[in-house]
Amino acid sequence: MKLTILGCYAATPRTITNPTSQVLEIKNRMFLIDCGEGTQVQLRKNKIKFSKINHIFISHLHGDHFFGLVGLISTFMLLNRESDLHVYGPKGVKEIILLQLRAGNSFTGYNLYFHELESKESEVLFEDEKVIVKTIPLKHRIYTNGFLFQEKNKERKLNIDKIQHLGIDVVYYQKIKYGGDITLDNGTIIPNHEITFDPEHEKSYAFCSDTVYDENLISLIENVDVLYHEATFLEKESHLAEKTMHTTAKQAATIALRANVKKLVLGHYSTRYESIELFKTEAETIFTNVLLAEDGKEFEF
Template identity: 45%
Template sequence: MEKFELHILGCGSALPTMRHQATSQVVNVREKLFMIDCGEGTQVQLRRSRLKFSRLNHIFISHLHGDHCFGLIGLISTFGMLERTADLHIYSHPDLVNLLQTQIDYFCKGMSYQVLFHPFDPKAQMVIYDDRSVSVETIPLRHRMPTCGFLFREKPTLNHIRRDMIDFYHIPIWMINRIKEGEDFITEEGKTIPNSWLTIPSAPPRIYAYCSDTAYCPRIIEQIHGADLLYHEATFADSDLVRAKQTQHSTARQAAQIACDAQVKRLVIGHFSARYEDEKQLLLEAQEIFPHTVLAQENLQLTI
């Protein structure tokens, strides 16, 4: 099975603490790295993760609150000092272009690579990235400013050809990929061997959904339905529901309800408020609704 991993770099909320870094994570799809959000300290966490800087070419910013984007200029500057040459693509609300370009022009003159911006409307559901391995689409959310999550859909892989059939029918190397793509095989005697005899279906494509920051938002359920892994913010405990509504964030119980209703396979909760010394109460609240829940933590790696 091809690699599809989630690396948590930071899972705290806006107020810095000694326990958590600001929000950021990296999705590894077949050794291509995609960053989601880039709070302060992200580049240090990226070092600790031992992920290769050179394989990170795309950054997706959910919204323009500082704990989700204040780390961008530092990361861009570091890439310049490393003499990066590959373009860096940033996908975000259109306002980020003006906010960040001024800093790049002032602090990062003469860089050896280009930063390319791809603005999108966070209020609209749309595909904003697509290649042979994965597509990324926006998930419109409910927050105090235009905000979206991101849905990573893996592309189907080719069927697997059976080694015993290659040997039995003496299938030449040049035919192997064609058979993986669905062709039958015709022997030297003219007999047609059905493709279904020769191949094993590949694993179903996987889906990862990222939802932070947002108030309880049931309209996303249809879009994320059946995801293999859901990251959903759980800033507050249920006892702080009033505060969650005021700030348009979610409680752990609400995150779990979304996961349950969307019939996802696993849930990881994060974006924890600084008021909690121990997030175990958030985990227990979520697990009452959705048992397959884990707490996000720095340097946590999850295979999807």
């Protein structure tokens, strides 16, 4: 699982900081999460192939999370993209994008599917044999969702030494991976657990931005491997966090602790602070495994 931060600052793009966007690579699928202005340039800087992006998730319709979307969709068109593109985002995103494409008399040569969201309950947005993606309803000034990405490792791992020792033919391997028992030629039944190991750990990643401190989150993100949680402010600006419906570093760490996540990645920093290290220091008073998002940074999990 690889996370590339394209932008992790709040509010407006600046010369050296970018608004929210990130790419999650999980089980060889690539998901773009949020798309602030300048995302397409950040993708280029990070050498991420445009053609590998087929699914874009938009948390909410504040500019710093989606003003780069129409430009990216247009650039895909100019580059003669042919494969389908799926956009998951709040109701309204489709009209905004199509209005602009129509005004430019510009229509995509590829299929552009909008999956508009309105539910306040968690729902499944995407699922295939390897990955499932669900919404995490967040509380912000406007309708907002985080996203939970989970690996699906249903296949059991073969204990090749034992299988070969028993002389089991390769044609049965698929059956064994899916939990089947094997009957040998002599009639002996070999239970599956004797010739397999448990499936690999199913990694998970939760993206939670933007949101006020919200304990309802905890049950939805419990035990995830990596939690990206916004930390727009430090605790001394907690009044601003409350007013603007954002979170402090300490609050983010509290959510991480209570949800028993393995790692916490902080981001969505206000640019008012001298150093983002301050966020880490504050969060570490509550939770030990804190990482800082930075524009252009890659994390391997």
